[in-house]
Amino acid sequence: MDVSEDGFTTEGVKLSMFNVTDPSNVTEENKYTIEESYGTDVGYNYKGVFVDVQKNLFGFVTYHDGVTYQLYTYDEAEGFKEVMSRQLSGYEGSRGLYIGDVFYLVSGNMIESYSMNGFEKMDDIVL
Numbered sequence: 001m002d003v004s005e006d007g008f009t010t011e012g013v014k015l016s017m018f019n020v021t022d023p024s025n026v027t028e029e030n031k032y033t034i035e036e037s038y039g040t041d042v043g044y045n046y047k048g049v050f051v052d053v054q055k056n057l058f059g060f061v062t063y064h065d066g067v068t069y070q071l072y073t074y075d076e077a078e079g080f081k082e083v084m085s086r087q088l089s090g091y092e093g094s095r096g097l098y099i100g101d102v103f104y105l106v107s108g109n110m111i112e113s114y115s116m117n118g119f120e121k122m123d124d125i126v127l
Helices: none
Strands: 009-020 027-033 050-052 057-063 067-075 079-088 096-098 102-106 110-115 120-126
Touching: 009 050, 009 120, 027 057, 027 067, 057 079, 067 102, 079 102
Parallel strands: none
Antiparallel strands: 009 027, 050 057, 057 067, 067 079, 096 102, 102 110, 110 120
């Protein structure tokens, strides 16, 4: 969480990139705050995050007025960038994965497919 300097107010879910080149002097190189979000599954279950280093993608569920699955990329010069955001129907434990050029979002009894090129929705199926 991104917390105010006085430590009393949370500003939202915080994404951080750290420089760990020198383990005795770890520094925060970049940060991004998902404002008005008050939590994420990843805060208590590291398995809740989708990560693919080669494709430079990571995604997870955030909680705010609703439940959202968000997918991000990171660039050293430009920082964090959201590439997909999908409002969910309140299901916890939603997961993202990809096969070939298709990204799948599994949430409750629904599987949605998205093109990896632009993350436009292709189809869905209710189980």
